[in-house]
């Protein structure tokens with residue numbers, strides 16, 4: 001975790017090395033030093049081809065895989081953005097999980113970056129949690145891989161050397177909530193009137209499943225034992241003001257505000273998020289991220305280790321068992337029936353909304 005902070009290796013060397021290892025069909029956003037903040041989507045080139053081009057140019061940062069996430073960096077402030085971009089709901093598939101982990105590592109390898117904002121290109125949904133279709137009649141090969149990719153996202157986010165700020169523009173149920181809780185700071189949108197309040201929380205029990213121990217413990221560490229015990233049992237989804245009162249989020253923002261951060265956000269936000277430059281959640285997220293970026297990184301990372309290293313170690317130790325438990329649980333006949341019923345309800349609701 002701290003080795004990246006102290007690493008004298010230039011970011012471009014690390015990135016080229018990583019590029020060679022990436023899947024040949026991946027697409028990347030390339031950022032070249034010396035140019036103004038600049039992105040180019042190259043979808044038809046192989047990784048090896050891109051690596052060759054990269055060696056000829058001073059590479060500053062590149063990301064992201066298949067644009068399931070979009071990223072950008074603002075080296076002047078030390079802040080980056082990593083936004084999930086999997087319509088319609090940013091539900092977490094194996095590929096989205098892998099893209100989040102890969103992009104986070106690429107951002108971490110830029111020594112000028114100290115903070116990252118985890119965001120969504122969907123202005124009303126942060127992430128709908130696990131892609132439930134991954135859980136229904138899964139293949140024996142894909143299911144453990146899928147769960148491993150989720151564990152890895154948790155480990156990467158929770159143990160990142162970067163300060164992580166979640167910009168929660170909309171709904172964040174279940175594993176969507178886990179992403180937010182694994183960050184250092186959470187800012188949630190207050191919603192657009194009582195009718196359209198976003199919610200956040202672990203609603204697994206309402207689906208007939210239980211949050212795995214490491215996810216449940218994350219809630220316990222965030223809001224305390226008794227409130228977490230109740231919220232986990234009931235599958236509570238907190239609207240913004242209740243989430244703030246319970247400590248699930250650190251800040252709730254509704255008011256539109258103009259700020260000098262707007263200009264920085266224009267440079268910082270990837271194209272898919274340009275409509276969010278005057279969004280109050282994004283402004284606050286940037287300000288918070290910039291604030292963290294000013295703290296001496298070694299001290300900031302060391303303090304993060306104090307609170308997080310034990311649970312990360314535990315996660316590593318129990319990871320294999322957790323995967324086995326998950327696969328056994330999900331493939332159980334009763335659980336499969338519950339999940340199918342839940343998806344059917346979700347589809348009916350979608351149809352009713354559209355008609």
Ligand SMILES: CC/C=C\C/C=C\C/C=C\CC/C=C/CC(=O)SCCNC(=O)CCNC(=O)[C@H](O)C(C)(C)COP(=O)(O)OP(=O)(O)OC[C@H]1O[C@@H](n2cnc3c(N)ncnc32)[C@H](O)[C@@H]1OP(=O)(O)O
Pocket residue numbers: 088089091124125127128129130131132133171173174175176203204207209210211212213325326329330346347349350351353
């Ligand atoms: C003792 C036990 C110990 C240990 C246990 C061991 C292991 C643990 C085992 C299991 C743990 C499993 C952990 C699970 C964590 C999860 O994340 S489960 C997923 C939970 N997610 C949800 O329940 C969210 C469902 N979605 C919603 O509630 C709404 O969609 C949402 C509020 C997010 C947004 O609402 P709205 O804006 O109205 O949008 P729509 O509902 O219309 O949705 C838009 C389209 O997106 C599709 N969709 C939504 N969510 C998902 C999803 N999670 N997966 C796949 N697809 C999703 C939805 O169907 C719509 O599609 P359509 O446009 O109709 O095609």
